Amino acid sequence: MxxxxxxxxxxxxxxxxxxxxxxxxxxxxxxxxxxxxxxxxxxxxxxxxxxxxxxxxxxxxxxxxxxxxxVLANAPVIRSDKFLVRCIDHLQVLANTNLELPDVVGEIRSVQGSDLQNDTATTRMVVRLLIEPTVTVNVSLWDEAASAFRGRLRDGDKSQSVMLLTSVNPKLFGGNLYLNSTQGTRFYFDTTLPEIAEFVSRVGATSAQVYSCVDTLEGIKKKELVSIKDLNSFISNSNEQTQEADFLCKARIVCVIPENGWSFVSCTGCHKK
The missing domain is CATH 2.40.50.140 (Nucleic acid-binding proteins)
Structure with a gap:
């Protein structure tokens, strides 16, 4: 576009x-x-x-x-970045509205995905992120964002666990808050950033906290055919104590709702609409 x-x-x-x-x-x-x-x-x-x-x-x-x-000569002094960091209450208000793509700061608790050491892989991976002392959310990384984060894991760089993510799209599903990456999502781990320093001070997080990584490359351990109703029931009844599962879905598009305008995500392979 x-x-x-x-x-x-x-x-x-x-x-x-x-x-x-x-x-x-x-x-x-x-x-x-x-x-x-x-x-x-x-x-x-x-x-x-x-x-x-x-x-x-x-x-x-x-x-x-x-x-x-x-401007190469006599350039003014300008900061290199500025963020639109939102708290949990604001993220919940923004969820499912598509009105704003905010930034968020949190402490990585765990990472799960397939082929985590392959930075050419762009399949979805999930980061469990602590954003308040008692609030943990799922961050879904897709496409370029997933590849970039895999590159960090491949290099063995887990020395910093508090990160700032930009341009995430908040969604509520089954009563749980998910933060989805977009093409504008970037990762910052610099502990000198005021936003990260404030989070560490407020939440009492440790920037060098070691987090776990679960690689699901071994594949699907259980295959079963379920309905959309079954999937909805699984998600609605899930909580932090239940195991997570990956689903592959084949469905027929029956309607495109135009009330919020039309947009598209291009294919990461051929870049066509």
Missing amino acids: GITILLLDEQDSVIHGFIPANRASQFRSCLKAGSIVRLDGFEVARIPHMYKITEHQFVIRFIPSTRIVE
Whole structure:
């Protein structure tokens, strides 16, 4: 659909920028994370109500007359990042609304997935994340995010267990909160980040806590055919003490509900809609 960027200025204000797909080739070579740029000739529009990644009400849209130039001399001092961290109460309000893609800080308690040491694998993996002293949620990592996290596990880098995730999509299922990764999800483990330092102080977490990894590469140990009703019953009656299970589902699409607009996720293999 296009390229989404975040622009942070010297006043510590952040705004959402968007480059439509038909202009991506014009500006792609100018985009470098962390660079200081001068931008002019753009269009300002109200930000869409769905999938917001900042609190700003407007978005900078790139048009044919837009110019972006990197500032190499006498550049202003600008922070390299700013986050939209939300607490558990706010995450629950946002769940299933698709209104906002917030950031979250937590302590990794466990990791589960298939082929965890293969950073080319993009299948779903689940991270159990403590985000409050008594609240643990499931973080589902997909596609590039799953691959990036596997790369960290492959390198044996488990020295830091408190992390900050960006742009997650909160969902409630069976009464449980799930945080799903998006294409904007990134991982930060730097203990000097104020958001991570505040979490460690508030929750009493240990940034170097060792967490367990469960690799399900051995495959499915039990195969059985169940109905959607059975799946719903399993999830609804599950809690932290019950075992988790992976399901493969074959179903027929009977209706696409257009009331919230239409969007798509491209295939990670062929990149088609």
